[in-house]
Amino acid sequence: MNIEKPWTGRFTEPTDSFVEAFTASVTFDRRLYHYDIMGSIAHAKMLAKVGVLTDKEMHQIVDGLKQIENDIEQGNFAWLIELEDVHMNIEARLTDRIGMVGKKLHTGRSRNDQVATDIRLYLRDQIDSISSELQRFMHNLLIIAEREAETIMSGFTHLQSAQPVTFGHHLLAWFEMLKRDLDRFKDCRKRVNQMPLGSAALAGTTYPLDRDYTAQLLEFEGVCQNSLDAVSDRDFAIEFTSVSAILMMHLSRFGEELVLWSSQQFDFVDLGDSFCTGSSIMPQKKNPDVPELVRGKTGRVYGHLMSLLTLMKSQPLAYNKDNQEDKEPLFDTIDTLKGSLKVYADMMLGIKVKQDKMRKAAREGFTTATDLADYLVRKGIAFRDAHEIVGKAVRHCVDHHCYLDELPLETFKTFSKKIEEDVYQVLTLEGSVSARNHLGGTAPEQVKKAIARAKQSLT
Numbered sequence: 001m002n003i004e005k006p007w008t009g010r011f012t013e014p015t016d017s018f019v020e021a022f023t024a025s026v027t028f029d030r031r032l033y034h035y036d037i038m039g040s041i042a043h044a045k046m047l048a049k050v051g052v053l054t055d056k057e058m059h060q061i062v063d064g065l066k067q068i069e070n071d072i073e074q075g076n077f078a079w080l081i082e083l084e085d086v087h088m089n090i091e092a093r094l095t096d097r098i099g100m101v102g103k104k105l106h107t108g109r110s111r112n113d114q115v116a117t118d119i120r121l122y123l124r125d126q127i128d129s130i131s132s133e134l135q136r137f138m139h140n141l142l143i144i145a146e147r148e149a150e151t152i153m154s155g156f157t158h159l160q161s162a163q164p165v166t167f168g169h170h171l172l173a174w175f176e177m178l179k180r181d182l183d184r185f186k187d188c189r190k191r192v193n194q195m196p197l198g199s200a201a202l203a204g205t206t207y208p209l210d211r212d213y214t215a216q217l218l219e220f221e222g223v224c225q226n227s228l229d230a231v232s233d234r235d236f237a238i239e240f241t242s243v244s245a246i247l248m249m250h251l252s253r254f255g256e257e258l259v260l261w262s263s264q265q266f267d268f269v270d271l272g273d274s275f276c277t278g279s280s281i282m283p284q285k286k287n288p289d290v291p292e293l294v295r296g297k298t299g300r301v302y303g304h305l306m307s308l309l310t311l312m313k314s315q316p317l318a319y320n321k322d323n324q325e326d327k328e329p330l331f332d333t334i335d336t337l338k339g340s341l342k343v344y345a346d347m348m349l350g351i352k353v354k355q356d357k358m359r360k361a362a363r364e365g366f367t368t369a370t371d372l373a374d375y376l377v378r379k380g381i382a383f384r385d386a387h388e389i390v391g392k393a394v395r396h397c398v399d400h401h402c403y404l405d406e407l408p409l410e411t412f413k414t415f416s417k418k419i420e421e422d423v424y425q426v427l428t429l430e431g432s433v434s435a436r437n438h439l440g441g442t443a444p445e446q447v448k449k450a451i452a453r454a455k456q457s458l459t
């Protein structure tokens with residue numbers, strides 16, 4: 001095969017071999033092959049439509065490209081570093097296969113608009129598969145939330161027991177965060193799904209291209225409106241990575257809770273043996289490696305966002321080779337997201353919830369103290385005074401190692417004369433959660449309604 005670079009015409013010396021490897025991207029951009037071929041097929045069809053290629057030439061090119069795709073998939077394609085990138089590798093092989101006609105494919109096109117198109121096509125598909133994996137995770141979260149709609153656990157502020165909440169409600173908080181992430185991907189997709197092709201190197205081209213037709217073939221929502229912008233900006237990749245960074249932040253927070261909850265100190269959940277690993281020295285250990293790793297991998301994605309922002313910063317118009325550095329951070333962001341979502345979605349199904357431990361934590365933390373204060377307010381005491389009274393009652397329980405609901409009525413009366421027999425109902429965990437019965441509240445009734453709405457939003 002002819003491995004001469006297509007741009008050697010104006011050169012008198014060969015490329016330094018280190019420079020050749022240093023400037024090449026084929027080792028990583030070959031991942032784009034399917035989209036490169038897809039873009040080339042659409043471009044060739046459009047060239048035939050406007051009369052730049054004959055139909056016969058177009059069919060030769062399209063068939064040749066399809067065969068090449070097949071070769072790549074069968075592992076019969078030698079990627080050559082001398083041919084720099086995915087685009088030149090495929091084009092050189094096409095010419096090798098079908099002869100001179102292959103050289104016509106690049107008419108009215110540059111690698112600059114070609115690569116921008118390839119990345120957008122690839123990213124569009126990746127957004128779709130990330131979104132469906134995210135939905136699977138959300139769906140599995142809902143399964144547990146539904147099962148645990150009435151399960152009582154301690155809710156926390158400052159990681160100190162605060163008020164009782166239902167575990168279903170707690171999980172729905174995660175659902176809300178993920179739903180916003182899903183919306184952000186959907187929104188980002190609109191700006192990814194615009195076609196740069198036709199911008200050529202930077203200024204457009206002298207051929208009578210029908211860009212709308214190419215866009216239609218490639219199912220782009222629109223055509224980039226300025227050739228200089230189209231070939232140079234990577235803001236769509238930055239936006240995707242920033243949406244990804246926010247999602248990873250959520251996955252990391254969730255991971256942190258799973259790590260805490262599966263510790264002996266909390267003991268709220270069992271993550272399942274197939275999602276944990278052991279220690280090579282301590283035989284008793286069962287470690288929550290999966291959520292820890294997701295928590296750790298979050299740093300990668302934040303780093304990739306910073307890489308891409310910095311890569312773009314200060315670049316003059318239009319295309320600069322700097323942009324070749326967009327791919328590895330983007331690819332790794334995608335791989336990290338897909339892996340993390342898959343493992344979380346799968347892990348959800350095996351989680352065992354230790355309802356008794358959750359309940360015990362809620363009871364031990366004086367989590368119904370606010371309910372007692374609200375009770376006193378209903379009896380005509382100002383909230384600040386009620387707060388003070390309950391504070392003293394809690395102090396008494398701490399000193400006497402008992403729960404609030406174990407105090408006899410006479411003792412309650414020493415804190416406030418207004419306290420009556422009906423206080424005990426207020427102090428129960430069930431009474432506390434079911435009293436918060438409004439939109440967004442933790443009452444089981446509300447959790448069930450929220451689950452119904454959540455299911456609706458996933459369909």
Ligand code: ARG
Binds near residue numbers: 115
């Ligand atoms: N491999 C290059 C990239 O990823 C393709 C575009 C090259 N364009 C150029 N003018 N050298 O950005």
